[in-house]
Amino acid sequence: MSATHTYRFCFGPWNLSEGADPYGPPTREKQSFAWKLDQLKALGFEAMMFHDDDAVPDIDGKSASAVLAEAKELRRQLDGEGIAAEMVAPRLWFAPQTIDGAYTGNDPAARRYAIDRSRQAIDIANELGTDLLVLWLAREGTYLREAKVASEAYDRLVEAFDAMLAHDPKIRLAIEPKPNEPMDHAYLPTIGHALAIAQLTDDPSRVGALIETAHCILAGLDPSDEMEFALRFGKLWSVHLNDQNGLKFDQDKPFGSSNLRSAFDQVRTLERHEFGSHGEYVCFDVHPFRSTRPEHWLEHLRNSRRTFLQLVEKSRTFDDAAAAQLIAQRDYQALDQMVIEHLLGSVH
Numbered sequence: 001m002s003a004t005h006t007y008r009f010c011f012g013p014w015n016l017s018e019g020a021d022p023y024g025p026p027t028r029e030k031q032s033f034a035w036k037l038d039q040l041k042a043l044g045f046e047a048m049m050f051h052d053d054d055a056v057p058d059i060d061g062k063s064a065s066a067v068l069a070e071a072k073e074l075r076r077q078l079d080g081e082g083i084a085a086e087m088v089a090p091r092l093w094f095a096p097q098t099i100d101g102a103y104t105g106n107d108p109a110a111r112r113y114a115i116d117r118s119r120q121a122i123d124i125a126n127e128l129g130t131d132l133l134v135l136w137l138a139r140e141g142t143y144l145r146e147a148k149v150a151s152e153a154y155d156r157l158v159e160a161f162d163a164m165l166a167h168d169p170k171i172r173l174a175i176e177p178k179p180n181e182p183m184d185h186a187y188l189p190t191i192g193h194a195l196a197i198a199q200l201t202d203d204p205s206r207v208g209a210l211i212e213t214a215h216c217i218l219a220g221l222d223p224s225d226e227m228e229f230a231l232r233f234g235k236l237w238s239v240h241l242n243d244q245n246g247l248k249f250d251q252d253k254p255f256g257s258s259n260l261r262s263a264f265d266q267v268r269t270l271e272r273h274e275f276g277s278h279g280e281y282v283c284f285d286v287h288p289f290r291s292t293r294p295e296h297w298l299e300h301l302r303n304s305r306r307t308f309l310q311l312v313e314k315s316r317t318f319d320d321a322a323a324a325q326l327i328a329q330r331d332y333q334a335l336d337q338m339v340i341e342h343l344l345g346s347v348h
């Protein structure tokens with residue numbers, strides 16, 4: 001761990017959401033993309049994540065050349081502001097064509113649409129100057145097990161990934177695993193699944209992962225272990241830090257909000273591997289609480305970064321030598337208390 005290692009931060013326009021949920025309408029007035037970009041800059045974040053239709057709204061209603069022209073214009077705007085595009089993600093789950101799944105849809109027309117749109121998202125990524133395509137496989141699963149054949153779904157995923165890899169020899173695919181929501185069960189629920197399927201593609205070295213805290217918790221797994229696993233393969237290409245209070249709907253709470261100790265463990269992992277030293281950003285996939293007033297609209301992002309940076313300090317000031325001694329003595333009771341008191345800032 002280097003005490004001088006620094007981090008760069010990132011979020012997406014959807015992280016300044018307006019408060020709508022399945023049970024009620026927005027609670028904050030819609031703001032333009034330009035406003036969101038201004039807020040990102042004002043907060044001192046260095047990069048923005050983009051869905052393809054964040055970059056080019058109404059994407060399906062536009063010709064391929066119009067889409068690229070708009071992406072080029074966005075790049076000009078971002079360059080002017082000194083903001084990088086961290087990634088592009090095809091937002092396949094909104095389209096009427098993909099109601100029953102995109103790459104794994106039973107309808108060949110759905111699958112064709114999904115692959116074509118993903119190729120276009122790669123073109124947009126090129127225009128925006130990023131080689132990272134994030135694939136959150138939202139609808140690649142089932143509501144009932146009899147609706148699709150899993151082995152066919154895996155083949156279809158590989159076919160789609162291969163089409164993307166062939167489209168651009170430099171693009172890297174970062175699979176963002178999530179076990180459920182909106183589906184009952186997803187086909188690639190964990191980092192192990194993502195990295196295993198990478199091996200079936202034409203270029204495994206360009207298929208890696210993005211780990212989101214909440215998604216690991218929803219899978220009943222420890223986020224820092226999931227990160228360590230991806231790091232062991234050199235495949236942790238992005239993170240979506242946030243928090244999640246147990247097995248509920250996907251909450252996207254501020255980082256550290258529910259489980260500070262787990263957040264500490266995630267930061268320790270990122271510190272241990274100097275995450276970011278290959279150009280990666282720390283991204284927060286967090287949402288404001290629905291009850292948030294417009295004047296407090298940015299606080300979940302500001303606070304997530306504050307918590308992250310304080311946990312970096314906690315990680316750097318953790319007495320590793322004392323911990324190693326307790327580990328050698330198998331005194332995990334004392335180690336447990338040591339971690340608790342370190343986080344509490346207790347004075348001995």
Ligand code: GLO
Nearest residue numbers: 089134136176212240250285
């Ligand atoms: C939802 C996901 C979502 C993705 C984003 C990028 O559960 O976390 O926010 O990260 O759409 O693909």
Ligand code: MG
Nearest residue numbers: 176212240285
């Ligand atoms: Mg996410």
